[in-house]
Amino acid sequence: MSKVRVLVGTRKGAFILTSDGKRKQWDVSGPHFAGWEIYHVKGSPADPNRLFASQTSGWFGQIIQRSDDGGKTWIQPGTPPGEPTTGPGGMPKGESNKFVYDTSAQTGKPLTTHQFYDGTQHPWEFKRVWHLEPSLTDPDTVYAGVEDAALFRSTDGGQNWQELSGLRGHGTGPRWQPGAGGMGLHTILLDPSNPQRIYIAISAAGAFRSDDAGKTWRPINRGLHSQYIPEPTAEVGHCVHRIAMHPSRPQVLFMQKHWDVMRSDDAGESWHEVSGNLPTDFGFVIDVHAHEPETIYVVPIKSDGEHYPPDGKLRVYRSRTGGNEWEALTKGLPQSNCYVNVLRDAMAVDSLDKCGVYFGTTGGQVYASADAGDSWAPIVRDLPAVLSVEVQTIP
Amino acid sequence: MIRVILPPHLRGLAGVRGEVELEVEGPATQRSVLDALEARYPMLRGTIREHVTQQRRPFLRFFACEEDLSHEPPDAPLPEAVATGAEPLLIIGAIAGG
Numbered sequence: 001m002s003k004v005r006v007l008v009g010t011r012k013g014a015f016i017l018t019s020d021g022k023r024k025q026w027d028v029s030g031p032h033f034a035g036w037e038i039y040h041v042k043g044s045p046a047d048p049n050r051l052f053a054s055q056t057s058g059w060f061g062q063i064i065q066r067s068d069d070g071g072k073t074w075i076q077p078g079t080p081p082g083e084p085t086t087g088p089g090g091m092p093k094g095e096s097n098k099f100v101y102d103t104s105a106q107t108g109k110p111l112t113t114h115q116f117y118d119g120t121q122h123p124w125e126f127k128r129v130w131h132l133e134p135s136l137t138d139p140d141t142v143y144a145g146v147e148d149a150a151l152f153r154s155t156d157g158g159q160n161w162q163e164l165s166g167l168r169g170h171g172t173g174p175r176w177q178p179g180a181g182g183m184g185l186h187t188i189l190l191d192p193s194n195p196q197r198i199y200i201a202i203s204a205a206g207a208f209r210s211d212d213a214g215k216t217w218r219p220i221n222r223g224l225h226s227q228y229i230p231e232p233t234a235e236v237g238h239c240v241h242r243i244a245m246h247p248s249r250p251q252v253l254f255m256q257k258h259w260d261v262m263r264s265d266d267a268g269e270s271w272h273e274v275s276g277n278l279p280t281d282f283g284f285v286i287d288v289h290a291h292e293p294e295t296i297y298v299v300p301i302k303s304d305g306e307h308y309p310p311d312g313k314l315r316v317y318r319s320r321t322g323g324n325e326w327e328a329l330t331k332g333l334p335q336s337n338c339y340v341n342v343l344r345d346a347m348a349v350d351s352l353d354k355c356g357v358y359f360g361t362t363g364g365q366v367y368a369s370a371d372a373g374d375s376w377a378p379i380v381r382d383l384p385a386v387l388s389v390e391v392q393t394i395p
Numbered sequence: 396m397i398r399v400i401l402p403p404h405l406r407g408l409a410g411v412r413g414e415v416e417l418e419v420e421g422p423a424t425q426r427s428v429l430d431a432l433e434a435r436y437p438m439l440r441g442t443i444r445e446h447v448t449q450q451r452r453p454f455l456r457f458f459a460c461e462e463d464l465s466h467e468p469p470d471a472p473l474p475e476a477v478a479t480g481a482e483p484l485l486i487i488g489a490i491a492g493g
Contacts, residue, residue, distance in 0.1 A: 035404055059454040059488045060404055060442040076408075076438045097441045 004350045005070065005392040006358055007051065008366055009038035012384035014053055016071045019379075021352055023370040026379045032074065033065065040345055040388040041071075042132050047139035048392050052158055054129040054144070062128050064096040064144075064158045077159035096158050099126050099146055102165035111165060112173035114148065114183060121174060124148045131345060131388075133188035137195075143214075145185030149176060149202040151214065164214040167200070172219060172236045179203035179239050179258075180304075186344055187243045191250040199253065199268060204229075204239035207255070209268050220268030224257060241284045242344045246293035254296050254323070256286040256344075261298055263323050274323020279310050285347035289372060290355040294322040297349075297357060297373060299342040308339035316359070318373050332376035333367065340365070345388035352393055360386025397428055397473075398483035402455075405443070405486070409436040414483055423478035425457060426469040443486060458485040 006017040013031025032038075036055045044050040049070040055063040065074045077096040101124050104111055116122035127147040135141035144152040144161065150168050152161040176183060184203055191197035198210045199220075206221040224238045231237075239258035246252065255262040255271065260281050262271040275281035280300045289295035296319050302310045309315060313336065316329040340363035350356035357373050360366045364383040369376045399415045406412065417431045426449075433440045440446065443455060449469070451457070456465040460474045460482050476482035 034407070057404060059402075059452065060408075061445075061452060063408065063438075063442070078437055078440075095437065095440050095446075098446045100447055 002352060003394050004352065004356060005043070005048075005394060006348075006366065006368070006379065007041035007043065007071070007388075007390040007392070008360055008383065008386060009041050009053070009345075009388035010360075010364070010384040010386050011037055014038040014041050014055075015380070015383060017366065017379050023350075023352075023356055023368060028380055029071070031384075032071070033063075036063070037128075038387065039129060040131050040390070042134055042390045043070075043392045044134040044139045044142070045136050046134070048394050050134070050139045050157075052132045052134060052142050054132055056128040062097045062099060062126070064129070064132075066096075066158050077157050096161075099129070099144070099152055099161050100163075101126065101150060101168070102163045111169045114173055115175060115177040117178060124150070124168070127182065130184040130186045131188055133190060136190050136192055143188050143190075143198075145188050145200065147182045147184035148178075149183045149185040149205060151185055151188070151200055153214065164210075166210070166215050167208060167217045170217050172205070175234070175236050176202065176205035177237065187240070189243060189245050189250075189253075191245075192247045193250050197250070197267070199243060199245070201240040201243050201255075203241065204237060204258075206236050206238040207240050207243060207253075207268055220264075221271070222269065223264075223271030224262065225260070225273075226258065228258070242286050244286045244288050244296070246288040249293045252293065252322075254286050254288060256283050256298055258282065258304060261286065261323060274319070276319070276324035276326055278317055278326050279315075283342075284344040285342050285359060287347045287349055287357070289357075290349045290351040291353065292320070292355075295320045295372070296322065297347065298326075299347070299359065301341060307341040312337050312339060314338040314340065314361075316357070316369075316373055316376075329369075329373045329376070331374065332369075343387055346386050348389050348391040350391045350393045356391065358389050358391055360389045362386065396480040397423055397431070397477065398480055399428065399432060400483045400485045401439075402486060402488045404488070405439060408438055408442065411436070416480075423473045424470050425464070425467065425473065428473065428484060429469075454489045456487045456489050458487060459483070 002021045008015040013034045015030035019026045039054040041053040051067040053065040067074045113121040129144045131145040133143040140157045151164045187201035189199040201207045208217045242256045251267040253264040261275045263274045264271045283301045314333045317326040340361035347359040355372045357369045362385040365381045366379045397417045
């Protein structure tokens with residue numbers, strides 16, 4: 001019988017929740033990496049027992065953890081104790097927590113600067129990994145979206161990381177700026193039908209696409225309208241919160257922007273708004289049903305100044321028409337005095353029949369629906385603030 | 396033998412309990428002690444000193460013999476009591492509030 005494994009990153013550690021296909025009884029393991037912020041945990045589609053975790057701390061920096069047994073044990077991919085930590089030339093070896101931005105090949109200077117909160121130009125400073133996206137086909141290849149925004153790739157299971165610097169270097173970098181949570185690259189979508197195509201999104205720069213496996217990039221923000229920036233339809237500078245895609249139709253993208261829920265039917269070349277009858281079109285998460293490419297989910301949040309559900313009611317909204325027409329899903333969710341947030345990486349779906357939908361809150365609840373959102377129940381309700389939720393469906 | 400006390404998060408990361416004891420070749424300095432520490436526990440590389448600059452991470456401090464050594468040059472000799480193992484070198488996460 002299939003089972004599901006829910007990978008939860010929180011402010012104070014990681015938790016792994018497992019259940020059989022009925023999704024009623026859950027085992028909870030954790031905290032793993034107790035006391036550390038776990039921004040994201042994600043499994044390899046090519047080897048479900050291989051998991052990658054981003055472990056981070058304002059004091060001690062970034063750590064990458066890897067498990068090869070489904071989360072029972074973890075290692076930091078790198079030089080084993082006792083082996084030299086420098087190469088033959090005396091240079092320090094790359095290690096799993098070493099994320100170094102590329103510099104200009106001509107001058108050796110930083111590739112670019114970005115716009116700071118006060119409008120001045122500011123150098124890139126590595127802070128943490130927000131999102132890990134394992135390759136669809138190779139268990140040793142994994143992408144990392146980092147703050148300050150850049151995309152890195154490892155092809156040796158997370159030991160060494162190289163920047164895909166065509167993204168920062170393509171020319172619009174000086175117009176990128178940090179969102180309230182920092183300037184993070186938070187979304188990485190790999191096109192299952194075209195290994196050359198990668199989508200990424202950055203707060204607050206927008207969405208970008210590569211059609212040559214990450215070598216060159218260009219902005220794909222036409223149709224986005226952001227009233228809070230000086231030029232509302234600018235090429236870059238939009239605060240994209242999340243993009244989702246159904247693997248069967250990788251040219252169709254759904255976006256939760258700072259404000260507005262958007263849709264593209266042409267691989268991001270143009271976007272149109274599908275907020276429709278949502279009570280508010282601010283929010284962070286968006287995801288797509290595993291078997292119905294036109295069924296999408298969002299969690300409306302009151303506003304950018306008030307990061308909680310409107311009217312104190314935690315409601316997931318589902319559209320079965322690819323947007324515009326939305327229904328509130330409330331059964332099993334608190335409908336009074338609820339003032340939690342659902343962060344951008346904190347929703348996921350399993351691929352069982354019926355599709356399971358999961359999300360975590362800043363109040364420490366992880367809610368699950370085993371019937372595509374019709375009804376909900378908490379798996380756990382007292383974790384640290386949830387930063388990310390991923391799901392693996394294991395045969 | 397040099398004794399080093401790590402902050403709890405780094406003890407967990409390195410998988411050690413209590414103090415770390417290190418043999419350091421040559422004069423005991425911040426640099427030589429941290430080099431030896433990272434050679435024994437490679438998972439600590441980048442967590443105390445920045446990978447590229449080798450500068451102390453801004454929210455960490457070094458103390459020994461009731462003195463703040465955080466701003467001493469990395470190649471300055473550590474106090475004799477640290478070099479002989481009589482006193483530990485403390486690596487501490489800076490705390491800015493409760």
